[in-house]
Amino acid sequence: MNSESNQALVVVDGVDKVFHRGSEDIHVLGNLHLKVPAGEFLALMGPSGSGKSTLLNLIGGLDQPTTGNVMIAGELVHELSGRELSAWRARHVGFVFQLYNLLPMLTAERNVELPLLLTHLSRAERKKHVETALAVVGLSNRARHYPRTLSGGEQQRVGIARAIVTDPTLLLCDEPTGDLDRKAGDEILDLLGALNREHHKTIIMVTHDPHASARATRTVYLNKGQLSNEPVK
Numbered sequence: 326m327n328s329e330s331n332q333a334l335v336v337v338d339g340v341d342k343v344f345h346r347g348s349e350d351i352h353v354l355g356n357l358h359l360k361v362p363a364g365e366f367l368a369l370m371g372p373s374g375s376g377k378s379t380l381l382n383l384i385g386g387l388d389q390p391t392t393g394n395v396m397i398a399g400e401l402v403h404e405l406s407g408r409e410l411s412a413w414r415a416r417h418v419g420f421v422f423q424l425y426n427l428l429p430m431l432t433a434e435r436n437v438e439l440p441l442l443l444t445h446l447s448r449a450e451r452k453k454h455v456e457t458a459l460a461v462v463g464l465s466n467r468a469r470h471y472p473r474t475l476s477g478g479e480q481q482r483v484g485i486a487r488a489i490v491t492d493p494t495l496l497l498c499d500e501p502t503g504d505l506d507r508k509a510g511d512e513i514l515d516l517l518g519a520l521n522r523e524h525h526k527t528i529i530m531v532t533h534d535p536h537a538s539a540r541a542t543r544t545v546y547l548n549k550g551q552l553s554n555e556p557v558k
Contacts, residue, residue, distance in 0.1 A: 334495065334527050335361035335384060340393035342379055342550075353379050355550040357393070366521040366528045368541035370556070375547045377531040378499055384529065385418050385497045386410050398494055415443045419488030423500035425480045427472040427487075434459065434468040437486045444491070458486040461524070462516060478509030485516060489526070496520065498530040502537050514540045 342354040353376045361367050371377050382388040383395050389403045396402070397417060405413055419440075427436045434455050441451040459465050462482040472480055481501060488496055498517065502510030518540055520526040530541060538544045546553045 332362070333360040334363040334398055335359070335529070336394070336396040337380070337384065338394040338396070340383065340390040340395060342376070342383065343391045353550055357550070357552055359545065359552060361527065361529060363527050364521070364525050366518070366540070366542045367530070368538035368544040369529060369531045369547060370533065370538050370544055371547035373533070376550050377547050380547065381497050381499055381529065381531050385420060386414050411443070415440060415491060417494040419491065419493040419496045421484055421488045421496060421498040421501045423503040425472070425484045427480055427483060429472050432469045432471055433464060433475065433483045436472070436483055437490050440487060440491050454490050458490040461489065462486045476509065477505050478512055481505065481513050482516065485513070489520065494527065496526050496528045498528060500531055500533070502532070502534065510537070
């Protein structure tokens with residue numbers, strides 16, 4: 326790795342990803358190179374099946390490359406053991422999902438607290454972190470509400486609070502506005518923008534919506550396993 330690579334928060338270097346289906350090899354990503362500086366809000370666009378979510382999963386340590394390296398904050402993620410990887414994700418990565426992934430039997434504050442249960446924080450310390458995260462997303466007054474009583478936009482705000490409650494190095498957002506109407510989606514994009522500008526969070530957002538990608542500071546395009554700085558035609 327050169328000095329420029331070492332300065333980037335995220336470095337994807339020569340990554341291939343191949344899935345095996347019976348005797349068939351499915352090449353999803355091919356010789357991918359991507360650098361994301363700390364503090365960037367990157368949008369990752371491309372058609373369905375282009376490998377966007379696969380790339381996001383590799384960066385988040387949810388999957389491993391077939392070949393190549395994925396380095397986050399100077400650490401080769403794919404070389405970590407299972408236990409090391411779980412601890413690394415808890416410390417460095419916050420995930421935001423399209424369908425929120427909230428547990429319906431838990432209140433908003435309990436959903437937000439879940440990542441903290443993997444830490445050594447006391448109950449009082451966890452409570453303080455949860456209150457701070459809910460305040461950041463503007464949901465302090467909904468802390469004890471269950472997901473079924475919240476709007477889609479509010480549920481996604483809870484999802485974002487859960488993602489930031491550990492103060493992660495990196496936020497990975499997979500179609501965070503994909504299940505919302507335009508008004509609620511714009512509110513979520515406003516929130517992500519504020520987290521990037523005011524809280525200096527590095528964000529990588531997968532989206533198919535040009536309206537959403539316009540909020541990012543940079544957009545890259547993925548098509549047939551290849552990255553480009555130009556839109557897919």
